[in-house]
Amino acid sequence: MNKYIERLYNGLWKENPTFVLMLGMCPTLAVTTSAINGIGMGLSTTVVLVLSNMMISALRNIIPDRVRMPAFIVVVASFVTMVQFLMEGFTPSLYSSLGIYIPLIVVNCIILGRAESYASKNPVIPSMFDGIGMGLGFTVGLTLIGMVREILGNGSVFGAEISILNDFHIALFGLAPGAFFVLGTLVAVMNVVRKNMEAKGKPLPAVQGCLGGDCSGCTLSTACTGKSMTHHVAEVPPVDPKDVAKPTPVADPVKQTANAKNEEDVEKSGSDSSYADNDIAGKEENK
Numbered sequence: 001m002n003k004y005i006e007r008l009y010n011g012l013w014k015e016n017p018t019f020v021l022m023l024g025m026c027p028t029l030a031v032t033t034s035a036i037n038g039i040g041m042g043l044s045t046t047v048v049l050v051l052s053n054m055m056i057s058a059l060r061n062i063i064p065d066r067v068r069m070p071a072f073i074v075v076v077a078s079f080v081t082m083v084q085f086l087m088e089g090f091t092p093s094l095y096s097s098l099g100i101y102i103p104l105i106v107v108n109c110i111i112l113g114r115a116e117s118y119a120s121k122n123p124v125i126p127s128m129f130d131g132i133g134m135g136l137g138f139t140v141g142l143t144l145i146g147m148v149r150e151i152l153g154n155g156s157v158f159g160a161e162i163s164i165l166n167d168f169h170i171a172l173f174g175l176a177p178g179a180f181f182v183l184g185t186l187v188a189v190m191n192v193v194r195k196n197m198e199a200k201g202k203p204l205p206a207v208q209g210c211l212g213g214d215c216s217g218c219t220l221s222t223a224c225t226g227k228s229m230t231h232h233v234a235e236v237p238p239v240d241p242k243d244v245a246k247p248t249p250v251a252d253p254v255k256q257t258a259n260a261k262n263e264e265d266v267e268k269s270g271s272d273s274s275y276a277d278n279d280i281a282g283k284e285e286n287k
Contacts, residue, residue: 004129011133018141018183019190023110027101028142029179035158038146040094042139044087044102046132048079049111053119053131055079060120072115077106110134141186148182149173 017023024045031037055075056063063071084102087095095102105111114134119127151157153174155165172178 003126007126007129008133008136011130011135011137012140013137015134016137016141016190017110017134018138018145019187021110022187023113024108024138026104027108028145028183029176031098031101032142032146032149032179032182033153033174034097034150035143035146036094037097038142038144039139040087040091041098041101042135042142044083044098045105045108045110045138046135047083048076048105049114049135049138050128050131051079052076052111053114053127054124056115056119057122057124057127063120068120069112069116072112072120073106076111076115080105110138144186145179145182148186149178152182153178 011017015021018028027041027045031041052072052075056072059071059075080103083105084095087098087102114130118130122130147157151162151165152170153172155162155169170178173182
């Protein structure tokens with residue numbers, strides 16, 4: 001499979017951030033009260049994800065490793081501010097509906113996760129396709145959840161009322177608990193589809209990247225071999241055993257006191273013997 005198409009396929013199906021990786025749950029549960037809100041939030045995140053992936057990939061050899069996370073956040077925050085101003089100017093109603101969740105895209109774990117695990121280790125074009133795939137996968141997930149919640153909660157879809165459902169509104173789906181029910185149901189449906197594919201001999205490959213927990217067989221291992229550890233643990237050069245200094249023996253204070261006493265006795269005995277010799281020599285001279 002072409003590597004660019006593979007990045008799109010990963011984001012839309014195999015590693016869908018909403019239904020497989022379970023990332024970005026705050027906007028997923030909070031703003032999906034309607035399908036339009038889901039599309040608006042998903043496309044806004046997609047634009048920021050693609051632009052930040054491209055910028056971080058272009059600067060990956062310039063940004064020092066120690067300050068990479070603050071640098072990533074500055075890049076993401078700049079694009080989020082641009083999207084926020086454009087949305088406020090051209091789609092004020094959607095901007096009011098999404099509210100605080102637009103500026104919170106800065107800390108969306110999908111964007112920072114792709115910047116850290118892929119864009120900072122790969123060229124610009126593959127990083128762009130990775131952002132498009134993950135962004136569209138996030139958009140599809142939010143739109144599906146918004147459609148189900150809007151149909152069951154309001155009896156409409158994309159703002160158009162469905163006359164058959166006028167008398168069957170369930171207000172629970174317009175609230176936060178309804179988002180949990182819909183998300184859990186769609187995840188269960190996706191798991192059933194994956195198991196049916198496995199039963200037919202067409203299993204989906206395991207989730208790759210750092211979120212998979214195993215680098216063996218991962219197509220990204222060539223790109224990130226050794227780099228993941230250097231981000232967190234500084235390399236320590238091996239130590240030659242010859243360079244290790246021998247420990248200095250600790251002197252016993254009892255032995256030191258005994259030796260000092262013996263030296264004083266020797267000096268004292270020496271001085272006494274010299275006095276005796278002088279006395280004998282004096283007596284011989286008098287004779």
